[in-house]
Amino acid sequence: MGRSSSSGLSKSLILKGLQCPKALWLAKNPPTFDFPPQPDLEAKFQLGTEVGILAQQLFPGGIEVPYEGLSFPAQLARTKQLIDSGAQVIYEASFSFSAIFVKVDILVRDGAAWQIHEVKMGTGVKPVNLDDVAVQHYVLNGCGLSVSKSFLVHIDNSYVRQGAIEVDKLFAGEDISRKVAARQQSLPEIVAELRETMRENDEPDIDIGPHCTDPYQCDFIPYCRQHIPENSIFDLRGAGINKFDYYQQGIIRLEDLPLDKLNKAQRQQAEATLNRQDSTDTDKVKEFLATLWYPLCHLDFETFNTPIPKFDGTRPYQQVPFQYSVHVQQEAGAEPQHFEYLAPPGVDPRRELIEQLLAVIPAEACVLTYNQTFEKGVLRNLAEQFPDLAEAIKLRLANVRDLMVPFRRRDVYRWQMRGSYSIKEVLPALVPELSYAGLEIADGMAAMQAYHEMCALKSGDELDRLRQAMLEYCRLDTLAMVRILTELGDIGEHS
Template sequence: MKSTGVRRGGTSAEVGCALSRPVPWRWKDAFRRPVGIRRDGRRVVRPGSATGECDRRAHGDRGAADAYDGVRSHPERRMRLSKSRFTAGLQCARLLWWRVHEPDAPELAPDETRQAVFDQGHRVGAAARARFPGGVLIDLPHDAFEQRVTATRAAMDGGAPAIFEASFVADDTFVAVDALERRPGGWRLVEVKSSTRVKTQHLQDVAVQVHVVRGSGVPVESAEVMHVNRACTYPDLSDLFARVPVLPEVERILPGVPGRLRAQLAMLGGDLPTVAIGLHCEEPYPCPFQGRCWPEWPADHVRRLYFVGKRSWELAANGYTSIDRLPDGMTLHPAAERQRRALRLGRRIVEPTLAVALERLVGPLAVIDFETVSPAIPVWDGCHPYDPVPAQFSCHAQEADGAWTHHHWLANDTADPRPELIRRLADACRGARTILAYYAPFEAGVLAQAALAFPKLHDPVQSILDRIVDAHPLVRDHVYDPGFNGSFSLKAVLPVLVPGLGYDDLPIAEGQAASRHIERMLFGDPPPHGAERRALRDALRRYCERDTLGVVRLVETLRTLAAGAAGPV
């Protein structure tokens, strides 16, 4: 039976069974999909359940942000902060305002990538709880604030050694602590993170929790960030987590927390604040509301400059918003310099050096691509957290007569996929003199890691590594088309250089989505069966095949371009 809170009988309060039993964890639980995840008192909608797409309105020269200026708050709505709302407000006041006043905004419905992050955090959290024997879980709806606080107090009074999702309210701020551990001198607050190190934003997260818990009268004598330990090696998961004391750093932050909370609550009681766009739009996390604040960048905007990174904000602040207006003396990456020339000329640039680069591709060729899974909690021998493990490959192999044959393999169960995948891949590439991959260092690294885990795979792996060539520099170092928009990813260059061969027609059209679906197929609880599983496997096959077919057609196009390149522009 699942507890609905605190059951009262006579003069005593009895904690429901979900609060009084330890929380077990099994390795298979790491891949269980939660029925619903609650954030800030609202349910996070799963992909596909959103009622609409973000309306990217056009607003002339004033930009997208102006469409939302003057939007008013709800004067009768009770404002309450949480630890995630607090940290969102530290990043941007508009982000917090929209999260509170438009909790059902379509931008907040997670796409597959964000949903994968949520699910991963849920799995890591479940594994972390197993590190606290006898701990009890406050298993109530996230927005049942009063019941959660009451249940937490009951668990504390009942002698629980650790409480998960321990809930407190102070200064109109609600926090649910990942793990509150009883200590001789008080309580230890533990924040669980699926990252592999402590980050600056984690300290703010812990600080607001310490403030609220202490404000509720609970003595917090230590605080830790419990993060995934990359040194952990399966099958020994005893050191899956590293626990880092952070209270001294948090104590330095704490004096400023009350003022920030008051400022955020006051801001939420007013109209939508005005905030200029900047680096905070992407750090520490990409803002889901960028489409409201950012204009549609033109093709020559400095934000699209290749390899510019954070420098784009500095350039824009100094008045350099257009790539073709950047000073000629400014040092740029060679590909970015080619991009600037192409934009100034308004046409594609093909360097004569392309023909020389293509001479490395001695046939017969093979083109390979992997799809990988990277579980935070490793499940195969020799793997560390987040190690990419190949679970699927596609290979287009060229025959002696120039014809192409497609080979494919996709794991179908929880057995380690690497031995079978490498055996089949080596066989598919047997006749190739050059093996191409787009971003080959990734494929090479995955193969080398597999050979370390399985010494018997050394020879076939080395045979592939001796012949592998990266196709990515063939484009980046020799070709630029304004249609690339500053990116040399296969998704960006393929539709431009090979029109009609993109990814829009595929049910799975992105690598992270493919990884997520493979993980669900192998470890889902329950995994897809029957027609759903067959459809999923077919969609994965088509996506991986498109990557290798795309490189085949891309090389053909590059040969044509090289033949027509008369000289540098």
């Protein structure tokens, strides 16, 4: 989980340059451009640090070369001192060769040579990880160290926590030595080319393409896509045409695209957008409404997931619910009654949450969700965790229906939905007066982030404010479902 130096050609700059030389150049020569606010990556960075520190326990007794509080030369000097004094394991060992600075997550002495162990939060080896370790190997060799083996240490998501974390089970180490060695030959040339790019006075002439999001979402996309007009081929959702094939032929606007080349879904989106045209299949809507019954409970969970499972019986990245909102309607069109739960900070919320939910949702009620896969997955995990409640949970599970269905099937389509069936697009198109705009928490990611923040607070105004914002957001999710169902009811009635 190493970091880059602020100058020179760091490992992260090399990886950026491998994805796109223009991105490297722009990183060194930031353009004057009003970039939209970036998502807050601090929480992700924090998680990465936690995972890195935990993985050190795989090789206990090592000595760390800290990043904070030490200059780059001091980190290099400390590393050399540790190596010379016979250290067996070094965490965050630092090296520089040919003005490339790297930190090795875990460096393990292996006779006269050394093993590199690179720690990642992912659940497998990606090609970009091989490049990452290849740069480390290159720099270590340049510094006169021999590398015997290279490993990618990643999360094993089949691990189920019971009691204290067992690091040897949470992590899996894959030997990537051969693939890393195979990249060594080409690295000097690649590095020379990247240096050449950095020295250029003019911005490299590289157009947008699939490389803008592979392997990472490039930071400069808004800058490089300034010439893309509204209603372009890039607005088309889902699988279908190869957009960059058309882009390279100069076909960028939807109106210039031969519509007969599009599949049914994309054609419908394009035609609806161009003609501002809505469509409704009332028979299909009626059919869908006939699958529901009352009392009807609109249900939404908020969950968090972490690479290091927090509670017994959970796996890495398992969705753990900490909040629900339920709006109950006794009959079609009836004023709903609202119920909610938000876990207190820092406790395992699952037992209390499911007990309260079972008290709110009658066993015979229809349970309406928006994207049932998610809510069903959460309920199944809870049934597994609490065998004494499994029967009761399964009764609710059997009654789950999915409000997303008529929108995914495009039984009801509004041109403003822009090809999406997400509730965030469906709600403003169908119920414009109800909106997520202006909410402090406006999506599931923000809710998860707020939960982590909440767990770091014991009490006080900030905690109260956060809880209020989280309750408001989750409540809106199920209120949105009530209102969308009302709209569907109106369509069914007025056909």
